Amino acid sequence: MTKAITVSGLHKSFGATHALDGLDLDVETGEVHGFLGPNGAGKSTTIRVLLGLLRADSGGAQVLGRDPWTDAVELHRRVAYVPGDVTLWRNLSGGEVIDLYGRLRGGLDRRRRTELIERFELDPTKKGRTYSKGNRQKVALVAAFASDVDLLILDEPTSGLDPLMEEIFQRCVEEERDRGRTVLLSSHILSEVEELCDRVSIIRKGRTVESGSLADLRHLTRTSVTAELAGPPNGLAHLPGVHGLDIRGRRVRFQVDTDKLDAVLRSLSESGVRSLTSTPPTLEELFLRHYQDDLQGDARGTEAAR
Amino acid sequence: MTAVASAFAVRAPRARQLAGTGTLLRFALRRDRILVPVWVAVNALVVLSMPRTLRSLYGTPAQRADLADQLATNTSLRAMVGPVFGQSLGALTAWRVGVYAGLLAAVMSLLVVVRHTRDEEESGRQELISSAMVGRRAPLTAALLTAGVANAALALVITAGLAGQGATGALALGLGIAGVGMVFATMAAIAAQLTESARLARGLTSAVLGAAFVLRAAGDAGTNGGSSLLTRLSPLGWLENERPYAGERWWVLLLFAAAALLQGAVAYALAGRRDVGMSFLPTRPGPATGRLGSAGALAWRLQRGSVLGWSLGFFVAGVVYGGMTNGAADLVGSNAKAREIFQRMGGHSGLTDAFLAAMVGVMGMVAALQIVASVLRLHGEETSARAETVLANAVGRLRWAAGHLLIAFGGAALIMLLAGLGFAAGYGRETGPILGACLVQLPAVWMIGGLAVLLYGVLPRGAVLAWGVAGAALLIGWVGPALNLPRAVLDASPFGHLPKLPGGQMAWAPVLTLTGIAVVLVAGGLAGLRRRDMTG
Numbered sequence: 001m002t003k004a005i006t007v008s009g010l011h012k013s014f015g016a017t018h019a020l021d022g023l024d025l026d027v028e029t030g031e032v033h034g035f036l037g038p039n040g041a042g043k044s045t046t047i048r049v050l051l052g053l054l055r056a057d058s059g060g061a062q063v064l065g066r067d068p069w070t071d072a073v074e075l076h077r078r079v080a081y082v083p084g085d086v087t088l089w090r091n092l093s094g095g096e097v098i099d100l101y102g103r104l105r106g107g108l109d110r111r112r113r114t115e116l117i118e119r120f121e122l123d124p125t126k127k128g129r130t131y132s133k134g135n136r137q138k139v140a141l142v143a144a145f146a147s148d149v150d151l152l153i154l155d156e157p158t159s160g161l162d163p164l165m166e167e168i169f170q171r172c173v174e175e176e177r178d179r180g181r182t183v184l185l186s187s188h189i190l191s192e193v194e195e196l197c198d199r200v201s202i203i204r205k206g207r208t209v210e211s212g213s214l215a216d217l218r219h220l221t222r223t224s225v226t227a228e229l230a231g232p233p234n235g236l237a238h239l240p241g242v243h244g245l246d247i248r249g250r251r252v253r254f255q256v257d258t259d260k261l262d263a264v265l266r267s268l269s270e271s272g273v274r275s276l277t278s279t280p281p282t283l284e285e286l287f288l289r290h291y292q293d294d295l296q297g298d299a300r301g302t303e304a305a306r
Numbered sequence: 307m308t309a310v311a312s313a314f315a316v317r318a319p320r321a322r323q324l325a326g327t328g329t330l331l332r333f334a335l336r337r338d339r340i341l342v343p344v345w346v347a348v349n350a351l352v353v354l355s356m357p358r359t360l361r362s363l364y365g366t367p368a369q370r371a372d373l374a375d376q377l378a379t380n381t382s383l384r385a386m387v388g389p390v391f392g393q394s395l396g397a398l399t400a401w402r403v404g405v406y407a408g409l410l411a412a413v414m415s416l417l418v419v420v421r422h423t424r425d426e427e428e429s430g431r432q433e434l435i436s437s438a439m440v441g442r443r444a445p446l447t448a449a450l451l452t453a454g455v456a457n458a459a460l461a462l463v464i465t466a467g468l469a470g471q472g473a474t475g476a477l478a479l480g481l482g483i484a485g486v487g488m489v490f491a492t493m494a495a496i497a498a499q500l501t502e503s504a505r506l507a508r509g510l511t512s513a514v515l516g517a518a519f520v521l522r523a524a525g526d527a528g529t530n531g532g533s534s535l536l537t538r539l540s541p542l543g544w545l546e547n548e549r550p551y552a553g554e555r556w557w558v559l560l561l562f563a564a565a566a567l568l569q570g571a572v573a574y575a576l577a578g579r580r581d582v583g584m585s586f587l588p589t590r591p592g593p594a595t596g597r598l599g600s601a602g603a604l605a606w607r608l609q610r611g612s613v614l615g616w617s618l619g620f621f622v623a624g625v626v627y628g629g630m631t632n633g634a635a636d637l638v639g640s641n642a643k644a645r646e647i648f649q650r651m652g653g654h655s656g657l658t659d660a661f662l663a664a665m666v667g668v669m670g671m672v673a674a675l676q677i678v679a680s681v682l683r684l685h686g687e688e689t690s691a692r693a694e695t696v697l698a699n700a701v702g703r704l705r706w707a708a709g710h711l712l713i714a715f716g717g718a719a720l721i722m723l724l725a726g727l728g729f730a731a732g733y734g735r736e737t738g739p740i741l742g743a744c745l746v747q748l749p750a751v752w753m754i755g756g757l758a759v760l761l762y763g764v765l766p767r768g769a770v771l772a773w774g775v776a777g778a779a780l781l782i783g784w785v786g787p788a789l790n791l792p793r794a795v796l797d798a799s800p801f802g803h804l805p806k807l808p809g810g811q812m813a814w815a816p817v818l819t820l821t822g823i824a825v826v827l828v829a830g831g832l833a834g835l836r837r838r839d840m841t842g
Contacts (some may be wrong), residue, residue, distance in 0.1 A: 051698050053840040073702045081698035087691050089608065090428075091502060096596025103599040104699035125591035129428065129502060140695070152699075 003062070004029045004151055004182040005050065007268035010059035012206075014044055022059070027184055027199075032177050034193035034200035035186040036283075038291055042206040043186045046086070047155050050184075051081055064151060073203065077106045081142035084156035084186075086136040088291035094139045095124030100142040112147040119168050133160035145172050152176060152183045156223040158192065170196055190283040200283070202290055209290055214283065221281040222255040225264070230272025239264055250274075323578070325439035330448035334422050335455065340657060343457045345414040349460055353407050353479075354467040356399040363643045370398065373641070378530050380633045385527035392552030396471035400479050400550040408545045409519065411460060415453045416494035416511040422449035423509045424498035427583045437580050446495060446577045453491035457484035468734075475551030482545045485562030489541045490515060492569035499576035503587040509615075518542050541565065601701045605709030609683060613717050616676050620669065620721040624728020627665045628740075631733050635661045651783075652806050659809025662729065662736075663743060666808075669725045670747030671783045671801055673718050674776040676756035680714035685762050685769045693841060703835055711759065711828065718751045736808060743807035749820035750800035754779060756827030763831030766841060828838035 005027035012020040014090060020042045027033040037043050047256050050063050052072030061068055066075045088097055099118075102108025117124055120138045131139065138162050144152055152173075160167050166189070173183055173196050193200060194214065202210040222243060229250045236252065237245055239302045241260025248255040256264050258281070268276070335342075364370045370393040377383060377390045390401045423446055426432040432445065449741055461480035468476035497507040499802060518540040525537030526546075537543035541562070548558040580586065598604050624829055635658045645657060652663030687693040726744030730737035758772035779799040786796050796802040803816040 048694075048840075051694075053694055053697060055839060072697075073700050073705075076698060077700040079698070081695065083689070083691070083695060086695070089692065091592075092598075092607070093592025093594070093596070095594040096598055099596040100598040100604060101695070101699055104601065104668075104696065104701050106700055124594040127589050127592050130589055187676060 002029045002065075003027065004031075005033075005061075005063050005184060007046070007050070007061045008059060010046065010049065010061060011057045012054060013041075013057055019206055020056070020059075022048070023203060023206055024208045024211070025201055026211070027182060028180050030177070030180050031198040032173060032183040032185060032196050034197035035184055035203070036188075036190075036193065036200055036287060037203040041203045043203065044155055045206075046203075047081075047153055047184075047186060049152060051076075051079070078150040079153060080105060080149045080151075081153045082137070082140045082144045082155065083161050084155040085133075086140040088131065088136055088139065090128040090137045093125050093127050093137070094122060094131060097128075097139055098124065098143040098146070099229060100237065101140075102147055105147045105149060106147050107148045108162075109148060113142065116142045116145055116185050117170070119172075120165060132160065134165065137161060138165070139221060141169065141172070145176065150181060152181060155186045156188060157185070158187070158189060166192065190287060193285045202287065204290060210286075211214075217283075217286055218281050219259060221286055223258050223261060224277075224279040225276070225283060226253045227251075227268055227276045228274040229268065230274055233271055234267070236264070236267060239267055320710070323441040323443045324345050324447055325444060326438065327444040327447045327451070330435070330440065330444055331451050334448050334452040337419065337420075338452060338456075341772045342414070342418065342452075342459070345410070346456060346460045348408055349410045349414070349483075350463040350467060351466050352410065353399070353403050353483075357395050357405050357468070360395055360398050360402065363641060363647075364398065367393065369641070370394075376636075377498040380636070381527045383630060383634055384530060385523040386630060388522070388526050388546045389530050389532055391532075392473075392547045394471070394551055396468065396475045396551035399468065399471065400475065400552075402477065402584055404482070404545055404550070405519070405522065405542050407464075408486035408542050409515070410491035411457060411483050412515050412541075413512075414456060414460075415487040415491035416508060418453045418456060418513070419449045419491045419494040420498055420507045420511070422452060423495065424501065427506040428502070428504050430583070432582055443574055445579055446498075446573060450491060450495060454488065457487040457491070460484055460487065460657040474554060478554040478556070479549055479550035482548045482550060482562070482573045485559060485566070486541050486545050488566040489562055489569070492566045492573060495573035496569055496576065499573055499580065500586045502583075502587070502589055502783075517837070522546065566651060569615060600709075601696060602709035602712070605683075605706075605713055608687075609680060609710065609713045609717075612676075612679070613713060613720070616717065616721045618723050620673070621728040623669065624725040624730075625732040626728075627669075628662075628732020628734075629698075631658060631661055631665075631729075639786060647791045652809070655675040656809055660806075662733070662740065662808055663806045663810065666725070666729065666740070666743045666747065667783060667804075669744070669802075669803060670722065670751055671776075671780040673722055673725075673747065673751045674779055675773075677714050677718045677751055678758045678776045680717055681711065681755055681758040681762065682769055682772065683714075684710050685766060688766065688840060697840065704832060707832060707835060714755055715752055718755065719745070719748055722747055722751070739808035742812075746804055746807050746812075746817060747801070749817050749824060750779075750804055751811055751825035753800045753820050753827065756824035758832070760827045761831070761833030763834035763838070765834075766838070 003026055006027060007023060007025040010020045010023040011018070012085060023042060023046060025035075025046065033048075035043055043056065049056050049061055050068050052068040052075070055069050063075055064078055068075060088094070092100075098113065099108065102113070122135060122138045122142060126135070137157060141157060144154070153210060158169050161169060171190065173185070176183055185193065185197065197214070199211070199213045200217065201208055223225035229252065232250065233247060233252050234253070236242060236247075239260070240263075243255045243257075244253075364373055374390045374393055380830045388401060388405055391397055396689050426435070426445065434443065444517055461484035464480035464483060465473070470481065490511060494507065494511040497510040498504075499505045501510065519541040519542055521536045522543040525534030525540070525543060526532065528534050528536070532538075532543060532547045538547065546560050547555065549555055576586065598607060648657065648660045648664050652660035652669060684693075687696075693706065697703060722744045724739065726741040729740045729744070733740065754772070754776050757775055758769070761772050762769040779801055782791070782796060782799045783801050786799075803820065805811060805813040807815065
């Protein structure tokens with residue numbers, strides 16, 4: 001597989017603020033890649049570098065095999081972008097803006113445009129200011145999905161969409177993937193990312209802290225287990241990788257590091273298992289773990305500073 | 307249940323409609339802490355510098371009596387400035403600047419009111435403010451009070467500054483000017499309720515202001531004494547009829563008060579009846595599909611309205627100035643000092659040519675405002691984040707900027723050409739030389755436009771400084787010759803280097819140099835734009 005986006009060691013400062021501090025990102029061609037991070041982590045800054053709107057201080061970035069800064073125009077023929085907060089011209093109708101963006105990208109599929117407007121229930125005759133937040137997003141989404149491009153860069157594209165429209169958005173992204181297009185999806189809606197993304201990258205303070213397929217990442221975290229045993233649980237507390245053990249008679253609840261699951265299950269079956277539920281970690285837990293490390297790290301830092 | 311309901315119903319809704327006005331007023335004054343003082347200072351400067359200028363022009367009572375006599379027969383000049391009611395320096399000051407100071411106060415007031423009402427709603431900021439403990443009519447009240455504070459300050463400064471010429475007349479003039487301001491503040495308050503766009507609200511109010519000026523001008527052209535019905539329909543005509551320093555008619559101030567109260571009441575009634583962010587003139591739907599297909603077409607679509615407005619304004623102004631050229635030249639010609647000033651502005655040649663050259667120069671300096679406004683559209687597109695989504699398409703920064711710059715620089719040429727055609731039509735002679743004179747202004751206009759491009763491209767945060775440059779050039783060109791400023795100051799403006807046409811010698815060196823500088827400035831700005839980060 002070739003890479004649609006490669007970023008390595010990207011640095012970008014605004015005055016004293018280091019927005020990007022050695023960020024790495026790899027997006028394979030044809031995948032839907034989730035781009036996660038708390039507010040202010042540098043997601044939008046990265047995307048704006050990838051679009052050639054910002055110039056990186058150092059580090060390399062390639063999009064579809066081109067330099068996003070020097071080859072911006074040629075590159076943008078093959079890229080569609082949806083910002084998290086779409087602003088429109090107050091005296092242009094939504095339909096006019098969709099067509100303008102389509103033409104500026106070098107082509108629009110008329111049939112798909114009509115179909116998307118119908119699916120998103122968008123009124124293309126309304127003018128800029130009269131659209132609600134969600135409807136402004138729809139204008140940009142229709143323009144992006146109806147364009148004939150290889151890469152879609154979506155920066156929190158569903159902010160303001162209702163759950164029904166969110167569902168339609170997810171179907172659209174799946175259709176794009178089925179056509180072999182690449183999608184970089186920055187999002188805070190973790191269920192959306194879990195549903196759609198083949199791989200994710202989590203960034204924090206301008207650095208990539210985790211990157212890989214969801215299965216890989218889950219491997220690094222804990223699975224929740226609830227079991228009812230035939231006999232008393234033996235030695236469970238001493239097994240490596242078991243956390244938060246709660247024993248009530250023959251009923252046990254605990255979390256276990258996913259890579260230590262094997263040994264724990266063996267120990268359980270020695271006691272005899274009557275029932276067992278195990279829940280894989282959600283992306284939310286994954287994300288919160290990184291974020292909470294961050295908060296704890298900050299707290300430690302503050303204490304140390306005292 | 308009923309207890310809860312009645313607990314909520316206890317408060318009479320009307321009593322809380324002004325809740326939060328005080329906080330909003332303080333907030334508005336803080337936001338306007340630079341804008342309003344600058345407007346007041348410029349307006350006061352225009353008024354307070356006048357007695358000195360007039361003393362140097364018409365120092366003796368005999369000269370002043372002579373002027374008054376001539377004005378009684380000079381229709382076109384009366385149309386521009388209004389009739390003279392007295393021969394004291396104070397009366398002549400009120401005559402010479404009253405209408406224009408009123409005009410400035412009106413523009414300041416309409417900008418302030420729209421800025422704190424419709425602008426806030428259009429941007430969506432009002433929703434957040436209105437969700438707090440803020441009454442339905444509080445934002446409008448705060449906006450009008452802000453305009454009231456600004457106009458009161460203006461009246462105070464003018465009264466204090468002109469007190470040397472007689473405190474009574476100074477008070478009358480100051481209050482009259484502030485009165486015009488408040489009439490247009492409340493007018494803008496109505497427009498802000500009717501339209502959904504702040505730009506349209508400002509445009510509507512400005513159109514009414516323009517109509518008020520034309521009514522007064524037409525009335526004064528016909529009669530000497532401000533007694534025409536047309537003059538009396540115009541708030542600017544009321545100001546003239548208040549007759550500061552010439553037997554003040556204090557009751558005219560009641561007209562201002564009544565008009566402001568009436569319009570304020572209409573605006574209040576409308577404000578209480580509509581939804582936040584909505585208007586009484588709803589936006590019409592547009593086409594479902596569009597024909598715009600390039601960044602240039604988009605730029606034209608965004609700017610075509612203002613190009614049309616400037617074109618119309620410049621042509622009409624040309625016709626008006628052209629039409630009054632003969633009369634003005636006669637008047638100026640009879641006063642040695644005034645002749646000297648016009649020759650400083652327009653060059654040493656026949657008086658008609660000198661007057662024409664001076665007026666063409668003023669048009670050029672106003673065209674500099676157009677080019678700055680047009681160039682800074684780029685800045686507006688960028689800060690509103692609309693540029694970002696356009697540039698994320700296959701559109702290079704240069705191509706995107708080129709559309710707007712073509713309209714800015716070509717638009718300047720277009721409006722100067724139309725001004726020239728207007729001058730020629732109004733004056734009826736010398737079409738070729740007048741057109742040439744108008745086009746000779748372009749290198750200076752373009753240079754200021756180039757400076758705006760450079761600022762925007764290299765130092766986007768300082769882009770608005772271009773307004774300061776254009777304003778300074780206008781101020782130097784307008785009052786510089788009358789104040790007999792040193793050559794170095796006059797030369798600081800690019801307009802100071804242009805040949806004085808028609809009538810003077812054509813000089814290619816400064817014209818080509820200024821054009822060259824403009825080209826370099828634009829190139830520097832575009833190079834900076836290519837290199838820098840886009841701010842979002």
